[in-house]
Amino acid sequence: MTRTIAIMAGAALILLFATLMLVVMPYTQMAGAPVPDELEAYSEAELRGREIYISQGCVYCHSQQPRDPGFSNADQQRGWGRASVPGDYAYDQPHLMGTMRTGPDLFNIGARQPSETWHYIHLYNPRAVVEDSIMPAYRYLFRVVREPLPSDTVVNIPDPYGPEHGTVVTTREAKDLVAYLKALDHTYPVETLPHKQKGDANGR
């Protein structure tokens, strides 16, 4: 019995040590990271849109973390923006950094594609605006009506991607999601870009 307790205690201690290194220390360091002045907190609609982004699982194909130029320059060349810093995520709960780029990085999609109409068409059927796209269509975030009401936001889907009859209008979910996408704009400057150059082992 003593030996089993020793093994279990040893195993637990090692894990606690790892927790100290990989959870507690980064937390204390990053919690103190300065929040960029120009970073705005999300509005109510943007937060609801963020929940849609989560519930539709956008994170499984889109990252929100342009890479460090010392690591790879291509992200900047594609116009995805400067490398992100911990402060950029001050209002992100949970984080949506993502680890997959089946689709492009969305850290600055609001700045790169400011047109709401484009987003609506793209969400209704990605192939209507991007040839060969393999992104899922989110038609269920829209309604097809015979006669749109004055309060409806009409989306004109180019042929042949629209419905055979009726007009496509947005739902609140689609509007919230696009509001969130447009809020993804981190083009403001930040004080400290981490490890700007390759080989700067000190991370300054």
Add this chain to the structure above:
Amino acid sequence: MTPTIAFLLALTFLISVGALLALVWSIATDQFSHGASAARTIFAAGEVGRAEDPAAGRHGLADAPRDATDEEAVTARREADLSSRVPVLTLLASAVVWLVVGSLYGLLSSLKMHMPELLADIEAVTFGRIRPMHLNAVAYGWASMAGLGAAVWLVPRLFKTPLMGAGYATAGAWVWNLGMVLGLVSIGAGLSDGEEWLEFPWQVDALFVLAGGLCAVPLLLTVRNRQVRHLYVTSWYLMGALIWFPLLFLLANLPYLFPGAAGATVNWWFAHNVLGLWVTPIGVGIAYYMIPKILGKPVISYRLSLLGFWSLALFYSQVGIHHLIGGPVPTWLVTLSIVHSVMMVIPVVTVAINHHGTMIGHFGRLRDSPTLRFVWIGSLMYTASSLQGSMEALRSVNVVTHFTHYTVGHAHLGMYAFLSFILFGAVYFIMPRITGWEWPSRRLIVLHFWLAFSGIIIYVVALSIGGWFQGLALLDGDTAFMETVRLTLPYLKARSVGGALMTASHLLFAGHFLTLLWLGGRPADRPTLFRSTIPEGRT
């Protein structure tokens, strides 16, 4: 980097290396009297040299007692097996159900990647929901429950005493199933917590903590009663896993605690620990039991196996942040994880020497024993996927493979070719022993093996090549982004072919499993082997 962090960073490395040296010293000088005798713990007196294979019953060939002492040992073992019958059967049957569910979600996800209009108008099966449903169903449903089932079955065997408190584990299995159903329905309904590997709503996660705790009770009760002096290495791995997982799962799922970038580090620290400190110790532990047991030959270096266990604990617990290389987290943290990822070579090589070294001279047995074939291929793939993982953590390799399908291929090499193969082997070994019935069909096992094997090879090769090209294209800023998508399409289609083969093998496996249960299989007087060879133990 502040001096404090530099100091602590140096400290972690020194502690790890120091601990390792202390361990080497203690093993070399036999401080804990581990050695050849400990390696023989899993055998009854006089059993070394006699093969044990899916023959279960009283008249099983290899099991046939030769004298009075042997008779006693064999009877005791049968009692040990039967004592865990109810919880093990519950856990394994549940696992098989989740395997089928998870495979179907996985296959559909794979098809949708190159057929985006497939079932596109049903929100509950949109790609972004079924992909996490696949992961959670196979990781927490199949792998975790089958692993727990094998662990609960191994406990009385390892401690040579009937399982105490089996009812707790059975209750735990049902709570776990309830958690799986609620969790998967939540993701399907769009109620995900939003972080990979942590999608189940935290309210549901509480059920898993409870269920895991219930499954650990019999282990603790049985340990108190143990009839063996030595704790065989498998029990080290099982005890480690059962301590680590509840701690990890509880900490990572605490709601509202870790915001922003710190949340990302906790997310990936946890996600890799699910692999490293939960399913890996279970898989390696099972192989440490099955390979020697089937061959009737103790592992070649028992001391090395303990070194492997502790170095796994020291290094695997700190590798997680290699998922954020190049990301917005402190560089020292990333470097720490890369160093530990490379250090993982030590435990991996010790396990490889023991598993493959023990096999030397017995490779012929792969032709007849289904369990040995599944378990040893699994162990071989553990070596392969771990070494690949260490390479992938290097910045120069990671810059290409990060954000691509290559990582997905690697994940399947680990979770499937390594872990699931070992679990398949374990199920083939365990079921006849707890039910007293043999597997009804040799052909179905053969078919299962070859479909699963060819499927995973196609899967991993396709995604590794496709992912690598995708990574190179992503690094070239002059390549239009859509080109990086188009070039992966043939590989994604090949992946669907591999996935379809694997899914087909699971349907056969599940059907075979049900047939065994419902029809009672064959009476257990002869093992279901690939070929009707005469087992070595026959006299």
